Amino acid sequence: MKGVILSIAPDARLVDITHDVGSHDVAEGGFLISTAYRYFPQGTIHVVVVDPGVGSARRPVAVSSRGHVFVAPDNGVLSPILQMDSEAGAWDAYHITNTALCLDRVSHTFHGRDIFAPVAAHLAVGVPLYTVGPKITDLLVSSPNIPRWVDPNRLMANVVHVDRFGNVVTNLRLEHLGRKFVLHIGDVKVRKLVSHYDDALPGECVAIEGSTGYIEVSVRQASAAERLRLRQGDEIEVESGDSNQ
Amino acid sequence: MKGVILSIAPDARLVDITHDVGSHDVAEGGFLISTAYRYFPQGTIHVVVVDPGVGSARRPVAVSSRGHVFVAPDNGVLSPILQMDSEAGAWDAYHITNTALCLDRVSHTFHGRDIFAPVAAHLAVGVPLYTVGPKITDLLVSSPNIPRWVDPNRLMANVVHVDRFGNVVTNLRLEHLGRKFVLHIGDVKVRKLVSHYDDALPGECVAIEGSTGYIEVSVRQASAAERLRLRQGDEIEVESGDSNQ
């Protein structure tokens, strides 16, 4: 992919965000790009290839939003980014159909190299976005991954990512926790919110507002994911509010 | 290595192709560079350091072929690239002996840093290829890794690479399979050729022409290598032709 990009856009700056998205894990890939993209300069072109349906009917798309451009399969991977724009028309999406912007020979199994990389490179050298193909309004945007209230003091949250330190990133925001809270994870109850990792006692499981703005479950200098046997997608039950014991 | 290159060639563009070649696996490294290099711009200098014999008598070489330059140990790692040029003289090879192009102090264990990186950097800033040392004609080119026919309807193939999704890349080409085929892998028989990954049923082992041009064995959204317990170098028996059952 990088060779293809540099063949078309010799001056492009190439940055790897991550190669650690779980295979075919559209939800995790979408979460990671949604937390990283806004730290890049306006005008950045993000190539987001988490593409389990490569070669099938799913469309390749190019999407412009808040001054950033995303080149990706239309499989929902951009949902966490686009959900933030609640008003209609806050983004522009195009179905990539212009084969002149792709490699001459498009394989059935590696559209990253044959479609997404060359299209991104052409955009990087100034080809206008609307030349990639027809504008579309039916982009696949899945419903937001937010905690689900099951009664006034109880909600079900999700693990959206486990980072390389074993911190467990959830879809909880600070406002979900209330003044008192209990996270039920197997037999473990997490009741303490700390402001940085070092505030936890050795071995203690704590909650912390992470750098993505979401609540993480963390164990000081150890892997909370291993300790609590949590993986991406797992559910966490949360008691929240002043009435909690 | 990157620090050394940038010290000599501050404007060089550095691209990592992979750091996942198995330790000392010259065959796998050779396969990967042979499938990737042609996607890079003409004039690219490829530094190919899969070098189990570092510090021993094996020669460091610089080779020009089809507008690309390769800096590598003379241990056969470039064979898959050079085998494609069947006519004599289709490439130029030089033994790197010019110590002025190397670091002042060459270690016995890291020629990537001390020889290959600085030579590549000097070539990148315009030093002519013939200045690296004497031209040679006895470059080590191993015989091609192609399937071996054992009778008119049966051939033995090899696993040349397992990708990060667990797809098993073989040395088979589409033309080896005939109109009907059976891959025998342990107790599993693979008889179905699909055109993209999504054509397989969940859990089904299928063959597919991969993005490298070689036949892969794949399981939809799972690791075929794990399922079939296949590793780089393993043999696969293939029945091929119309007479297969």
Added chain:
Amino acid sequence: MKGVILSIAPDARLVDITHDVGSHDVAEGGFLISTAYRYFPQGTIHVVVVDPGVGSARRPVAVSSRGHVFVAPDNGVLSPILQMDSEAGAWDAYHITNTALCLDRVSHTFHGRDIFAPVAAHLAVGVPLYTVGPKITDLLVSSPNIPRWVDPNRLMANVVHVDRFGNVVTNLRLEHLGRKFVLHIGDVKVRKLVSHYDDALPGECVAIEGSTGYIEVSVRQASAAERLRLRQGDEIEVESGDSNQ
């Protein structure tokens, strides 16, 4: 972090040295940067974020030494670099307090993105080092990790790093070994010093002066760390000198 850097310093060259430092392993991170940094051009800014105490009282610092600049937490990670400068005043250190050089909103858990990356980027575009904050003289420099003599012919060494091939890098220098030596590793005795990996017999454990200038324990084309069950931090007993049996 890279997005932040490129937003401030669009022309910065970004090079990853490694992402394989053990979680929170300040000693290993310090060793790796100390062996790599001098191969980069003068004026390089090194961002060294091995930061178990992120968000706590440990200071963020920027340090200039031998024409290189290091941006890092003040937790000793720079010790292996600074120990080489025995004379006082051989480096200049500053406590990063100037929030104008940081992101607007500094999280408690990711100072790499919010402090170290933007400060490094500002330095890269020419902001003077002294503007980051007050000069300090009490930088945390831990005592050198060198072998400890326990009697005139015996010393205790340490494993400082295991590389990706499984070579075990120690804190021993060639001069520690004497003309004869024995490394005692469990039941295995290593008595042979080779000059390159290929000098070892298959399966033989040997010592070798590695590319970092330190003695490594190595097994030809296999992992010495696995064979000897050695990990970063483990001790190795060394008999040294002519009187060894």
